[in-house]
Amino acid sequence: MKEKYYITTAIAYASRKPHIGNTYEIILTDAIARRKRQEGYDVFFLTGTDEHGQKIEEYAKEAGIEPKAYVDNVASCIRSIWDLMNTSYSKFIRTTDDYHEKAVARIFERLYKQGDIYKTEYEGWYCVPCESFVTETQAVNGVCPDCGRPLRRAKEEAYNFKMSKYADRLMKYIEDNPDFIFPEARKKEMVNNFLKAGLQDLCVSRTSFKWGIPVSFDPKHVIYVWIDALSNYITALGYDVDEKGELYKKYWPADVHIIGKDILRFHTIYWPIILMALGEPLPKKVFGHPWLLNGTDKISKSKGNVIYADDLVKLFGVDAVRHYCLAEMPFAADGSISYENLIARYNADLANNLGNLVNRTVAMTKKYFDGVIPAYDKSIENDTDRDLIAKCGETYTKVQEFFDTFHIADASDEVFGLLRRANKYIDETTPWVLAKDESQKGRLGNVLYALLETIRIGAVLLFPFMPQTSEKVFSFLGTDVTSLESVKNFGGLVSGNKVGETEVLFDRIDPEKMLAEIAESMPKEKTAAKPDDANVNEITIDDFKNVELRCAEIIACEPVPKAKKLLKIQLDLGYEKRQVVSGIAKFYKPDELIGKKVAVVANLKPAVLCGVESNGMILASGEDTVRVVFLDKDTPLGERIR
Ligand code: ME8
Numbered sequence: 001m002k003e004k005y006y007i008t009t010a011i012a013y014a015s016r017k018p019h020i021g022n023t024y025e026i027i028l029t030d031a032i033a034r035r036k037r038q039e040g041y042d043v044f045f046l047t048g049t050d051e052h053g054q055k056i057e058e059y060a061k062e063a064g065i066e067p068k069a070y071v072d073n074v075a076s077c078i079r080s081i082w083d084l085m086n087t088s089y090s091k092f093i094r095t096t097d098d099y100h101e102k103a104v105a106r107i108f109e110r111l112y113k114q115g116d117i118y119k120t121e122y123e124g125w126y127c128v129p130c131e132s133f134v135t136e137t138q139a140v141n142g143v144c145p146d147c148g149r150p151l152r153r154a155k156e157e158a159y160n161f162k163m164s165k166y167a168d169r170l171m172k173y174i175e176d177n178p179d180f181i182f183p184e185a186r187k188k189e190m191v192n193n194f195l196k197a198g199l200q201d202l203c204v205s206r207t208s209f210k211w212g213i214p215v216s217f218d219p220k221h222v223i224y225v226w227i228d229a230l231s232n233y234i235t236a237l238g239y240d241v242d243e244k245g246e247l248y249k250k251y252w253p254a255d256v257h258i259i260g261k262d263i264l265r266f267h268t269i270y271w272p273i274i275l276m277a278l279g280e281p282l283p284k285k286v287f288g289h290p291w292l293l294n295g296t297d298k299i300s301k302s303k304g305n306v307i308y309a310d311d312l313v314k315l316f317g318v319d320a321v322r323h324y325c326l327a328e329m330p331f332a333a334d335g336s337i338s339y340e341n342l343i344a345r346y347n348a349d350l351a352n353n354l355g356n357l358v359n360r361t362v363a364m365t366k367k368y369f370d371g372v373i374p375a376y377d378k379s380i381e382n383d384t385d386r387d388l389i390a391k392c393g394e395t396y397t398k399v400q401e402f403f404d405t406f407h408i409a410d411a412s413d414e415v416f417g418l419l420r421r422a423n424k425y426i427d428e429t430t431p432w433v434l435a436k437d438e439s440q441k442g443r444l445g446n447v448l449y450a451l452l453e454t455i456r457i458g459a460v461l462l463f464p465f466m467p468q469t470s471e472k473v474f475s476f477l478g479t480d481v482t483s484l485e486s487v488k489n490f491g492g493l494v495s496g497n498k499v500g501e502t503e504v505l506f507d508r509i510d511p512e513k514m515l516a517e518i519a520e521s522m523p524k525e526k527t528a529a530k531p532d533d534a535n536v537n538e539i540t541i542d543d544f545k546n547v548e549l550r551c552a553e554i555i556a557c558e559p560v561p562k563a564k565k566l567l568k569i570q571l572d573l574g575y576e577k578r579q580v581v582s583g584i585a586k587f588y589k590p591d592e593l594i595g596k597k598v599a600v601v602a603n604l605k606p607a608v609l610c611g612v613e614s615n616g617m618i619l620a621s622g623e624d625t626v627r628v629v630f631l632d633k634d635t636p637l638g639e640r641i642r
Helices: 020-038 052-062 067-084 098-113 163-176 183-194 224-230 246-251 259-278 310-315 320-326 337-369 383-404 407-427 438-462 466-478 512-519 541-545
Strands: 004-009 042-050 091-094 117-127 132-134 153-161 256-260 286-289 292-294 335-337 549-560 563-570 577-582 597-601 606-611 612-614
Touching: 004 246, 004 407, 020 042, 020 091, 020 256, 020 286, 020 292, 020 320, 020 407, 042 067, 042 224, 042 292, 042 310, 052 310, 067 091, 067 117, 132 286, 153 259, 183 259, 224 259, 246 292, 256 259, 259 286, 286 541, 310 320, 310 337, 320 335, 320 337, 320 407, 320 466, 335 337, 335 438, 337 407, 337 466, 337 512, 383 407, 383 438, 438 466, 512 577, 541 577, 563 612, 577 612
Parallel strands: 004 042, 004 256, 042 091, 256 286, 292 335
Antiparallel strands: 117 132, 117 153, 549 563, 549 597, 563 577, 606 612
């Protein structure tokens, strides 16, 4: 019977269309899953969407639709991108799936009944985007330690999970299983920052919003989104507290959870503890992969640098995008994506190294042997042949080692190294010279066989990275000998068969032309209309000095009742606190503003707006869309702006 292998991705938030960073994760996991299938494992590959929580509830409200309609839309967009990238998942779970919601509710109930979850009152800091409570010590400067955004004060009745009860057992598991968390540096981070620092109980319910799985015995609470989301790894297999499904019995524990480095704490601390409390075995490995950056910047909507996989596919094709992500992302350090690098890699690896090798070799087979794969005559094998054959064997072994240790980019490098070696072999053996001399027919046969076989070996090893390209190469070679086993030793390609039809695998890209097209298609930065000179009112420097502009921090903010446009804002100027009213309610939520530093006209005569006193004015630009002028966070409070 085949050995099982259960591999999972994080489930993506159904809040927004996923960017290329999120998409990298499914491509990475797909490559590993495909390789494991090649190795003969019975693979179950799980992915899906994380669909509950306050953020999604708010997005749906903004969009003016029900949360379920909102997540239906985004989940289908996520799935279509996973499909576009040709990922071979076995199951796509959605946390709004009925069976999942029921199982999670029962998991919560069971943990409550056995005393691992207890009721309490929580008062403290809360981060809305991360949907997590933050301790006083973590809440430095009122911002979230994970995402850096302003925290909100929260007070609510809540259920807590006794994490501390399991801390010692988890520490022991981590010590006894040195491969559980990797890369190594991330394991140290988890142990030092969370376990050794003293694990605190975790708040696992919310009453401040509705979009979640209700606590069955206290339905004004919804279950904390991370308990809900993490449970997907077992509910997808049919786990329920009283009845474990067949798939669960077969595939659990997971062989590896593939997740991004930012959510390692949830997967290596909270998730194992939940499983311990349920009396279930823990996952064998958790790989906290690095992040893909745009150049050197974090990919983010607010930075305006988001790249989407489907846009890249239109320019480069599916396999080129897969190849770039897999070849470019290091094992531990962050990787980077840019159009320039994508084009350079495409041309070097795919058009030149792989594409040329395949097309030249098949064309020569047609020209010199009428398309029939020649026999390999060992008796006339020379050192150049032996060197290439040895390189094939070495590549096979190294690729295996790199996959075993999840060094996927290194595995890709190995295969492209083999292809480079094969191109060099063409230059060394000069088949076009051999072809001119009938007495060299045997040598020419060996050279072409060696090349065709090296290409076959390369294509089998490349299959997890670029499945469609490998399939094409197999059809060019006219071979159906494509198993991993068949490339362990040189010589699997059957002589006497005919090669197939070919086409250009990867057309060379003209970098300048493509970069110009990309620049053209980018949304242009908007500029305001040129001011009408006749209407520009000149002032003297003394006029300007009369305006006292100062730096202030927004420390509290709330809507003005019955005034849709207005926010009542409390400012800290360092030397005093004061209140202003600002007409920006349509453009900012109070939470987004807290903690931000702004420029305020400090000597403006007080006014009363909609019955609320305003002592100053916050600088902002624009009319249809208003943008507050934010100051650098290091600007001292009360400092004069001149
Ligand atoms: O975290 N490069 O969902 P998510 C590489 N719903 N990976 C990145 C990345 C980048 N630039 N940005 C994000 C969530 N990721 C939760 C998971 S699991 C029970 C719940 C990774 O949509 C990120 O680290 O924010 C995560 O593994 C995945 O994309 C989905 O992120």
